[in-house]
Each structure stands twice: as structure tokens, then as C-alpha cells.
Amino acid sequence: SFDGGSPEAVARVVETHLDHGTTSVVASLVSDSIDALAASCASLATLADRGVVAGIHLEGPWLSPRRAGAHEAGRLIAPTPGDVARLIEAAGGHLRMVTIAPELPGALQAISTLVAAGVVVAVGHTDATYDQTRAALDAGA
Numbered sequence: 001s002f003d004g005g006s007p008e009a010v011a012r013v014v015e016t017h018l019d020h021g022t023t024s025v026v027a028s029l030v031s032d033s034i035d036a037l038a039a040s041c042a043s044l045a046t047l048a049d050r051g052v053v054a055g056i057h058l059e060g061p062w063l064s065p066r067r068a069g070a071h072e073a074g075r076l077i078a079p080t081p082g083d084v085a086r087l088i089e090a091a092g093g094h095l096r097m098v099t100i101a102p103e104l105p106g107a108l109q110a111i112s113t114l115v116a117a118g119v120v121v122a123v124g125h126t127d128a129t130y131d132q133t134r135a136a137l138d139a140g141a
Helices: 007-019 034-049 081-090 107-116 130-138
Strands: 026-030 055-059 095-100 120-123
Touching (some): 007 034, 034 055, 034 081, 095 107, 107 130, 120 130
Parallel strands (some): 026 055, 095 120
8 A cells, every 4th residue: 555654665565566577666655644645655755766656646635425435435535625735745746646526615725826836636535516627627627
């Protein structure tokens, strides 16, 4: 797992992938507290600087509780400008993709901020309407 793992543990996960033919790995993090995600992003950024991982994908915490899937619903939150900026900064330029539910309050602003930072934004784990999804796509998702 890439969540909360030490750099050494993450490197072992990546090494296992490489041993089995994977050519590069984008490390996905699942929903957690912003503090925990920021710490994981910072650790993964160090590995990305060394070329161990190709980047970071955040699958959460900005997902719909109605479409949580395997995510703990209690860890799902609406994006705030401060949280978005904190995770972008913690990833040190290595945040490659974020999955977000566009119907959440603040999601459209988050999408615009993420896209401006060069992040690919995917619509997922969502209960959005057609119009909410179109607005997300118009914002760059």
C-alpha cells in the first residue's frame, strides 16, 4: 500500500511491480485525513524526485459518501481551498491525478485550482447530475 507507508516500504512495493513487468507506477492514495494525506504525499514526492514513482494520484477524500465504494464514508469531505493548496504543495509538483465528486461544495473551485497546477482531474465516486458533471468538465476535469 502507498498509504502511510515508509519510503522503504513504498520502494519495495514499486520494486515488486517492476520485477513483474510494470514499467512505471503512479502511487494512489485513498481517502484519509488531510494531515495523513499530506504526510503520504510528502513521502511519495521524495520517491518521485528519485524516479521511484511516476507521480501521485489522490482517490479521495473529495468523494460522495453516497458512492464511497471501499472508502470509509467518515473520511470523505468537501474540498476547501486550503486543503487543496496543502496537498498540491505537499506533493512537490508530483500530484498527477485527483478523483473528485463535482457535486460537493467547493469542487468546481478545487478542479480549477488543480488543473491550473497541472493535475489531471477525474470525475468519480460521484452522485452528480448531468449539469454538475458538465460544469466539472467545463472547469477542466
